[in-house]
Amino acid sequence: xxxxxxxxxxxxxxxxxxxxxxxxxxxxxxxxxxxxxxxxxxxxxxxxxxxxxxxxxxxxxxxxxxxxxxxxxxxxxxxxxxxxxxxxxxxxxxxxxxxxxxxxxxxxxxxxxxxxxxxxxxxxxxxxxxxxxxxxxxxxxxxxxxxxxxxxxx
Numbered sequence: 001x002x003x004x005x006x007x008x009x010x011x012x013x014x015x016x017x018x019x020x021x022x023x024x025x026x027x028x029x030x031x032x033x034x035x036x037x038x039x040x041x042x043x044x045x046x047x048x049x050x051x052x053x054x055x056x057x058x059x060x061x062x063x064x065x066x067x068x069x070x071x072x073x074x075x076x077x078x079x080x081x082x083x084x085x086x087x088x089x090x091x092x093x094x095x096x097x098x099x100x101x102x103x104x105x106x107x108x109x110x111x112x113x114x115x116x117x118x119x120x121x122x123x124x125x126x127x128x129x130x131x132x133x134x135x136x137x138x139x140x141x142x143x144x145x146x147x148x149x150x151x152x153x154x
Contacts, residue, residue, distance in 0.1 A: 044072040047139060048096050049132055050106040051081075056128050056135055058107035061087045067132050068099065074140060093117045105135055108149040 047070075049056060050063035057063030062084075069079040085095055093116035096104070103123040117124050127147025128135060138144040 044070050045102045046070050046100050047103050048101040051132050060106040060109035
């Protein structure tokens with residue numbers, strides 16, 4: 001049986017502070033679960049979670065913030081919250097690629113943005129709902145499940 005540890009980090013979400021989360025408007029509590037003897041991955045994966053008020057945004061390009069987290073060996077090694085730089089066709093995929101993102105987690109995404117992300121080699125997980133906290137927990141233990149995109153425009 002795996003030995004489970006629980007680590008709680010109270011950081012606010014909003015204005016960019018590297019690494020971390022801060023905002024005068026609201027806070028979320030992020031609970032990271034990790035396992036002593038879990039399978040270790042050699043690769044660091046940088047996720048970008050489209051977020052509004054601490055929850056996964058239903059639309060990738062029109063979210064308020066992107067929560068960027070690096071996961072290595074079953075642990076979050078860094079995190080930051082960045083503002084959405086603006087919804088302009090083709091811009092956000094390049095912007096996130098330049099930030100080193102390997103995987104997008106969102107509720108929905110348009111076809112063009114999904115194709116551009118694919119061209120950059122960025123995986124897209126759509127159909128995700130819930131709090132950013134719960135999504136991070138699922139990413140850490142490998143139980144994140146995507147579904148149909150909530151966005152249906154071209």
